[in-house]
Amino acid sequence: MAYCIMSDNYVKVQLEQMKSLGEVGEKREGVDNEEQVPASSPSADPPSITISSSDASNTSITSKQRGKSRSKLAKDDKNSSGKSISDLSLHGSVVSVPAGKNLNRLGQERTLHIRGTGKILQGKAESNGNYVTIQPSKNIPDARREESLKLARKRRPVTVDTAKAKTSLEALKISIKQLKWKEFPLGRRAPCDIYWHGVSFHDNENIVSGQVNKFPGMIEMLRKINLSRAMRTMQELFPDEYDFYPRSWILPEEYQQFSTQIRMVKEKDATLNPTFIVKPDGGSQGDGIYLIRDPSELRVMAGSQAKQAVVQEYIQKPLLIDKLKFDIRLYVLIKSLEPLEIYIAKEGLTRFCTEPYQEPSQKNLTHVFMHLTNYSLNVHSGNFVHSDSQNTGSKRTLSSVLYRLAAKGVDIKRVWSDIIALVIKTVIAVVPELKVYYQADIPPGKPGPTCFQILGFDILLMKNLKPVLLEVNSNPSMRIEHEQEMSPGVFEYVPSPVDEEVKVGVIRDTLRLMDPGLKKPASSQPRAERGEEIPMEAETPARSPDDGALPSLCLKQVYPKYTKQFNCLRLVERTAALFIRFLGVKGNMRLGPTAFRTFIRTCKLSNSNFTMASVDILYIDITRRWSGAVPDSREAGMGLQAFVEAFFYLAGRRFKSLPLREQVLSLLELCEAQLESQSSVEERRSLSCSRAVSRAAKTQTPGLGANPQLNSPAPLRRAASQDYRLQQKLRPRTLRANVEN
Ligand code: ADP
Numbered sequence: 001m002a003y004c005i006m007s008d009n010y011v012k013v014q015l016e017q018m019k020s021l022g023e024v025g026e027k028r029e030g031v032d033n034e035e036q037v038p039a040s041s042p043s044a045d046p047p048s049i050t051i052s053s054s055d056a057s058n059t060s061i062t063s064k065q066r067g068k069s070r071s072k073l074a075k076d077d078k079n080s081s082g083k084s085i086s087d088l089s090l091h092g093s094v095v096s097v098p099a100g101k102n103l104n105r106l107g108q109e110r111t112l113h114i115r116g117t118g119k120i121l122q123g124k125a126e127s128n129g130n131y132v133t134i135q136p137s138k139n140i141p142d143a144r145r146e147e148s149l150k151l152a153r154k155r156r157p158v159t160v161d162t163a164k165a166k167t168s169l170e171a172l173k174i175s176i177k178q179l180k181w182k183e184f185p186l187g188r189r190a191p192c193d194i195y196w197h198g199v200s201f202h203d204n205e206n207i208v209s210g211q212v213n214k215f216p217g218m219i220e221m222l223r224k225i226n227l228s229r230a231m232r233t234m235q236e237l238f239p240d241e242y243d244f245y246p247r248s249w250i251l252p253e254e255y256q257q258f259s260t261q262i263r264m265v266k267e268k269d270a271t272l273n274p275t276f277i278v279k280p281d282g283g284s285q286g287d288g289i290y291l292i293r294d295p296s297e298l299r300v301m302a303g304s305q306a307k308q309a310v311v312q313e314y315i316q317k318p319l320l321i322d323k324l325k326f327d328i329r330l331y332v333l334i335k336s337l338e339p340l341e342i343y344i345a346k347e348g349l350t351r352f353c354t355e356p357y358q359e360p361s362q363k364n365l366t367h368v369f370m371h372l373t374n375y376s377l378n379v380h381s382g383n384f385v386h387s388d389s390q391n392t393g394s395k396r397t398l399s400s401v402l403y404r405l406a407a408k409g410v411d412i413k414r415v416w417s418d419i420i421a422l423v424i425k426t427v428i429a430v431v432p433e434l435k436v437y438y439q440a441d442i443p444p445g446k447p448g449p450t451c452f453q454i455l456g457f458d459i460l461l462m463k464n465l466k467p468v469l470l471e472v473n474s475n476p477s478m479r480i481e482h483e484q485e486m487s488p489g490v491f492e493y494v495p496s497p498v499d500e501e502v503k504v505g506v507i508r509d510t511l512r513l514m515d516p517g518l519k520k521p522a523s524s525q526p527r528a529e530r531g532e533e534i535p536m537e538a539e540t541p542a543r544s545p546d547d548g549a550l551p552s553l554c555l556k557q558v559y560p561k562y563t564k565q566f567n568c569l570r571l572v573e574r575t576a577a578l579f580i581r582f583l584g585v586k587g588n589m590r591l592g593p594t595a596f597r598t599f600i601r602t603c604k605l606s607n608s609n610f611t612m613a614s615v616d617i618l619y620i621d622i623t624r625r626w627s628g629a630v631p632d633s634r635e636a637g638m639g640l641q642a643f644v645e646a647f648f649y650l651a652g653r654r655f656k657s658l659p660l661r662e663q664v665l666s667l668l669e670l671c672e673a674q675l676e677s678q679s680s681v682e683e684r685r686s687l688s689c690s691r692a693v694s695r696a697a698k699t700q701t702p703g704l705g706a707n708p709q710l711n712s713p714a715p716l717r718r719a720a721s722q723d724y725r726l727q728q729k730l731r732p733r734t735l736r737a738n739v740e741n
Pocket of ligand 1: 246277283284285287289313314327372374458460470
């Protein structure tokens with residue numbers, strides 16, 4: 001029996017995608033190869049973007065640092081400031097750049113200033129995070145005003161534990177200082193409001209309150225293979241919506257599919273000679289990445305082990321500036337998972353290659369400075385240009401690049417909205433699994449912190465201006481220094497004004513948004529009843545009494561702001577909600593066979609055509625295949641991705657005539673309706689029991705309610721305990737301790 005629902009549909013999706021990603025200029029206006037910026041579309045004015053000269057007040061926060069760095073960067077300045085962009089002499093090799101008529105203007109220190117929307121404040125946040133309503137003074141009795149001022153003075157500042165901040169420490173310190181919050185560089189015994197972790201949620205164990213800047217499972221979820229899997233699931237459901245992610249194959253398990261599909265493509269059209277980029281699963285900073293033109297060139301083995309990697313279609317026609325390939329690093333804040341809240345930083349970075357770009361050929365495949373935009377690689381090229389300016393050099397601000405494109409007539413409003421859509425869709429793809437991790441680490445009802453996280457999106461603009469997602473970094477570098485070769489072979493970290501400008505803004509404004517005093521009221525308390533104005537919009541600057549110097553927020557809320565457009569994409573998340581519900585024993589991430597049966601029974605999915613014996617076979621078949629695909633899995637059982645595959649299979653069986661998306665939606669609705677009717681039955685039952693329970697309350701054993709199994713409905717509890725016993729038998733001894741803890 002073949003349960004792999006991916007094959008047919010997937011090949012179709014992939015072939016479609018190949019067309020859309022491989023060749024450009026089909027749907028969109030092309031950009032010519034020289035400057036690669038179309039001269040049309042003069043209206044390049046996104047809603048919150050204005051073009052202005054460099055604004056001194058805007059950069060005042062960093063001016064001191066910059067002064068310091070300037071002297072250190074004197075050598076560098078000679079390289080950058082003395083030359084116009086149109087004639088950049090790079091360590092002997094002259095890169096001639098066609099001098100567009102706008103270039104002189106651009107050579108000057110001009111920046112694209114992206115403003116917040118500057119909403120009028122109805123309330124203001126104290127530096128300690130408490131929210132105080134401000135109303136016109138004539139409406140407030142003096143006594144009340146006095147009282148609230150007194151209260152504000154008494155409140156303690158927001159506390160931040162920075163002991164584990166690692167390389168973000170410098171930017172974090174500056175941010176905390178600007179906010180006048182209190183830093184605990186060595187941690188402290190009493191709980192802090194915010195814990196800033198440099199690597200993972202688990203950097204500090206046993207945090208039971210406050211907020212942590214990392215989600216459990218984010219690192220795992222954003223590894224290249226996992227991200228590719230999540231994107232693929234979405235591509236199967238919504239091929240047109242998810243065409244921004246290059247088609248990818250997972251190695252070693254999909255080596256055969258990869259070879260066969262490429263052979264088919266080449267047979268169909270002999271002129272096609274696609275290039276592929278191979279990326280090791282756990283890699284970062286360009287480590288171990290290489291380009292190939294034929295599956296036979298894959299380096300499949302690492303010692304005696306097959307290499308875990310993603311092989312991905314290489315985007316052959318990127319947008320070039322100054323003949324160089326570049327990518328965008330965009331900072332995205334996931335403020336909360338439930339409800340989902342996403343913010344995008346209006347300012348980001350662009351990282352430039354250091355060798356002029358040519359389309360891949362057998363000759364240039366190994367030229368990393370031409371094909372890979374990683375800062376960590378290019379900084380070691382003799383051609384890397386450090387610059388204090390935001391719009392020259394090998395690392396520039398996103399706004400300076402957008403400004404440049406706008407000046408050339410590019411519709412940057414459209415580019416920006418495409419980027420926002422890409423971000424929201426990507427987050428929607430990874431949220432389901434994140435929720436599984438979240439409930440395992442912080443089960444509902446157990447004390448624990450809430451989480452938020454800044455992610456680094458790496459985005460490439462194609463020549464036709466379509467943004468393509470390369471990867472998402474769970475730990476984007478927040479360093480505000482860069483490595484510089486002071487003398488041959490001797491590198492030092494020196495302040496980088498461009499990094500500081502962008503990264504301090506992102507960290508500071510993330511903190512402002514996470515200010516504990518700005519928390520929304522519990523949903524049980526409707527806003528109208530509270531009679532307070534709650535700042536719901538990101539653009540509303542969170543001001544403390546003396547933070548007048550702070551600029552407006554650089555983070556813009558994009559979700560739920562744009563819920564309407566994207567909510568229909570959250571089908572896998574609804575499937576994950578079913579999965580989590582049937583996990584039973586809290587802290588688990590995998591479904592046991594009995595819990596899977598319970599799911600089928602409760603949702604009434606078996607019948608004479610699909611017996612419980614078939615259910616068991618389905619479970620065994622899918623689980624076995626996935627346990628091979630995820631070799632480092634610590635728990636036995638069915639993980640979310642395997643469950644999603646099983647769910648799609650069931651949907652296909654039940655609603656044969658519909659397209660996959662409708663099949664899944666129909667099955668979801670069916671399951672949700674069954675569960676709803678079941679819980680109302682349970683509710684009625686518990687209501688009728690409540691009188692008896694209240695009579696027995698006096699003799700109730702304390703702590704009974706803390707047992708998570710007892711909080712689940714009866715069939716779930718039974719399934720959970722049966723699975724638990726079964727898994728105890730199957731599990732190797734060494735793992736038991738982990739599970740029981
Ligand atoms: P890493 O985590 O090692 O940086 P990335 O996926 O970001 O891996 O890839 C490194 C670089 O390779 C990117 O910054 C980009 O310049 C280039 N790159 C990655 N994927 C593609 C692709 N599909 N097409 C073209 N260039 C790519």
